[in-house]
Amino acid sequence: MNPANKTRIAVCVMAALMAFLAPVVHADNQVMGEIDFEAASKVEKTSGVWVDGQYVGYLGELKGSKKLLLLPGTHQITVRQGGYLDFTRTVSVRAGGKELIPVKMEKDASVRLPRVTAEIKLDVRPNRAAVFVDGVFIGHVGEFTGVGKALLVEPGKRKISITLPGYQTFETEIDLAPNQKSTIKTDLVSGGPAQGVPLSP
16 A cells, blocks of 8 residues: 555544544533623622532632533522622523523621721632631632731631632631731642532531
């Protein structure tokens, strides 16, 4: 067999393989459905998002390479922010479909801010990790990092948890005096569970 015939056969075989594989690749890309969020304000953008009870990230980051893709079926989406009522929606996800969820948080009238506070600065990586104080979601690390930013808490013993899917949860307890300033500095250790923290930590 001459080289020209060998080349033609090889091209035909590759073309046949591509024709066979292309629909499979296309189908694979269409298996998941996408959830997109429309935030009413900065409050919503910095709020944490849970899917079926598992933390997945804060709302403002769930786009582009971090967009939220879910398997087809019914899912419960919960958005949380300290001092606000939980925002919950049940969505039906279709393969290859896209659902837009407008999110507007409502203030929780039962929450009373302390008159005297203590201050916690966070120097934690990754700064997209979720922050919990005494089991209550407060926000993500980036909100409390940098000049002029800090987490204001009631003085006394406070349990701080910092968590992110794929990393080991960091936990510490600090005892703060009124007006005391403290800093928590750590790098989260990778290798934790792929699922985020449950809805009720």
